[in-house]
Amino acid sequence: MNISTKVSQAALSGQIYNLDHFHKAWNDPSLIRLMGNELVIPPSPKVIAAVQDIAHKLNYYPEDPATNQKLLSALAQYMEIPGGADWIILGNGSMELIDMLPRTFLNPGDEVLLPCPDYAPYSRRPPLYGGKIIDVVPDENFQYCLEDFTDKLSDRTKMIIISRPNAPVGNMLPLKILRELCKLDVILVVDEAYAEFSEQSMVSLLDDYTNVIISRTFSKAMGLGGIRLGFAAAHPEVISYINRVRVPLNISLITQIAALAALEDVPYIVQNTSNVIAAREWFTAAFEQIEEIRAIPSKGNFVLLDTEASGIPAAEFYQQLKAAKILTRNVSGSRGVPGAYYLRVTIGTMKMMKELLSQMKEILSLAD
Numbered sequence: 001m002n003i004s005t006k007v008s009q010a011a012l013s014g015q016i017y018n019l020d021h022f023h024k025a026w027n028d029p030s031l032i033r034l035m036g037n038e039l040v041i042p043p044s045p046k047v048i049a050a051v052q053d054i055a056h057k058l059n060y061y062p063e064d065p066a067t068n069q070k071l072l073s074a075l076a077q078y079m080e081i082p083g084g085a086d087w088i089i090l091g092n093g094s095m096e097l098i099d100m101l102p103r104t105f106l107n108p109g110d111e112v113l114l115p116c117p118d119y120a121p122y123s124r125r126p127p128l129y130g131g132k133i134i135d136v137v138p139d140e141n142f143q144y145c146l147e148d149f150t151d152k153l154s155d156r157t158k159m160i161i162i163s164r165p166n167a168p169v170g171n172m173l174p175l176k177i178l179r180e181l182c183k184l185d186v187i188l189v190v191d192e193a194y195a196e197f198s199e200q201s202m203v204s205l206l207d208d209y210t211n212v213i214i215s216r217t218f219s220k221a222m223g224l225g226g227i228r229l230g231f232a233a234a235h236p237e238v239i240s241y242i243n244r245v246r247v248p249l250n251i252s253l254i255t256q257i258a259a260l261a262a263l264e265d266v267p268y269i270v271q272n273t274s275n276v277i278a279a280r281e282w283f284t285a286a287f288e289q290i291e292e293i294r295a296i297p298s299k300g301n302f303v304l305l306d307t308e309a310s311g312i313p314a315a316e317f318y319q320q321l322k323a324a325k326i327l328t329r330n331v332s333g334s335r336g337v338p339g340a341y342y343l344r345v346t347i348g349t350m351k352m353m354k355e356l357l358s359q360m361k362e363i364l365s366l367a368d
Contacts (some may be wrong), residue, residue, distance in 0.1 A: 010128040017121070025327055034346040034356065035327040037167070037194075037302050039223035039276070041349075043258070044268040047224065050261035051254055062253035065090040066243055071256055074263040075231050079203050079216070086236040087206070089243060092250050094193060094217045094230030095121060101213065101232075102126040102159070103245045105187050110158035113149055117142075117336025119167040119191065131158070137336070142169045142296070146177050153184070160184070163191040165198050168331050168344050170298025178202055182209040189213045196221035196273045197280070198299035203233065210235040220301055221273045222262050227255040276301050280347045286357055292364055301347045304331070308341035312367055317343050317360065324359045326352075 004012070021035045033040060042048075065071070072085035081087050091097035098121045102112070108130025114122055116135040123133050134152050138144045149160065160181055165172050181188055182205055192214055195201045205212055213234040219225035229251065232242070262269070284303055287295035292310035295303050307314055318330040329344045331337050345356060 013127050015124055017124075021327065021329060024322075031322070031325050031327045032348065032352055032355070033327055034348055034352065035329045036225070037220065037300070037346050038225045039220060039272060039301070040346070040352065041223055041272050041275075043223050044262055044265040046265045046268075047258050047261040050257050054253060054257045058253060060253065061249060062251065062256055064249055065251040065256065066246070068256060071260050071263075074260060076233070078263055078266070079201075079214075079233055081203060081206065081233055083236070087233050087239065089232050089234075089239045089246070090251050091230040091232070091246075092255075093219065093228040094191070094215055095228075096250065097215050097230045097232050098122060099125050099128075100242055100245055101161075101187075101189055102129050102131050104242045106131040106158055109156055111154060111156040113152050113157060113160040113186075115144065115162060115166065115173075115336070117166070117168060117334065118161070119163045119193075120335060122161045122163070122191075123335055126159075132156075135336070142166070142171055144173055144177065146180050149177070149181060150184075153186075157186055159187040159189065161189045161191070163193065164202075165194045165299040167191075167193070167300065168302070168329075168334075168337065168342075169296060169304055170194075170300040170302060171296070172198060172200065172299050175200075175202065179205070182212055185211075187211050187213065189215065191215045193217045193220055194300035196269070197277060197301045199277075200299075206233060206235065210238065213238060218259060218262065221269055221276075223269075223272060224258060224262060227252075227258045229255050229259050275349070276347050279350045279353050282350065283345075283347065283353045283357065290361070290364070293360070302344055303347065305343045305345065306341055307343060308339065310364060310367065312363065313340040314343040315340065317363060320363050321356070321359055326356055326359060328356075 025031055025033045069085050072088045075088045076084045102125050106129045111132045111134050112126045113134050113136050116137050136148050213232055215232040218229040284295045287293050294306040314330040314332045321328050331344045332340045332342045
């Protein structure tokens with residue numbers, strides 16, 4: 001039997017994600033993990049204690065997240081959403097939300113405007129449901145104007161997706177542009193995965209625009225990438241439609257308990273965020289004295305480095321840094337990132353960033 005004749009169009013058009021960087025990191029614990037935009041600090045002691053306390057109940061199913069009013073209300077309070085629990089939905093990581101949103105709103109032939117570059121999964125999930133990605137291309141400095149978006153609108157445009165700060169660049173689409181996009185007759189999704197590091201959010205716009213969805217994650221400032229929890233805020237009617245396509249019991253018991261514990265220790269989140277911001281600003285400023293490498297100012301927990309002036313491709317930096325036990329990401333040649341000279345590094349502790357900077361200077365000196 002020719003199995004390929006039996007599978008869906010979604011499976012035929014889908015692509016397997018390359019997550020080899022996580023494989024490398026887990027199989028060599030000696031590597032400094034500056035490749036996945038994780039928080040390198042362990043979770044709050046309150047989270048660790050809560051997970052240990054619930055372990056003896058893992059024989060039971062969890063509560064469905066749609067009825068976990070305590071967790072949903074805590075998230076609404078964290079995001080400063082007066083409407084409360086009805087405005088929140090949970091996903092098994094932001095990745096599940098990225099899948100649920102096009103599944104909720106797209107029909108075959110609908111178009112999705114997406115900055116180019118942006119977070120890769122946003123370009124891969126809509127086509128599974130018949131959606132068509134329309135690239136919104138910035139200028140040479142990765143900056144956008146309103147017309148970059150409005151000029152791409154058509155009668156098939158159903159959704160606009162934007163990560164803010166942008167991944168992998170780290171810059172921010174101006175709020176005045178976002179306000180104009182809110183007024184369009186489309187679903188506007190704003191991924192605020194790195195909001196805590198940018199110290200800016202557009203949550204206040206939710207009351208005025210029922211077409212806006214804001215997504216967040218526990219994987220960045222919360223430091224809980226391992227529990228796989230994303231959450232989104234939107235008008236209750238929007239939440240109700242997304243819940244119709246959500247898989248029941250999609251959030252594990254451990255995840256729900258860990259999330260609640262994290263939200264009970266907000267000072268821990270704030271302190272870690274402040275430390276990352278300080279290390280990011282120090283690391284970025286350090287490249288003002290290094291002509292061969294340009295650090296693109298970032299509002300995330302990562303920095304995109306342009307190594308073209310050094311003449312050393314990002315792939316070479318990646319390999320040499322890996323040999324020095326530092327794992328980074330070569331994002332050159334990915335969607336919207338042209339050429340061979342873009343290296344993205346996660347912001348770790350100040351000690352980690354000093355070691356990374358020292359190793360990069362050593363690579364530059366050996367190339368002279």
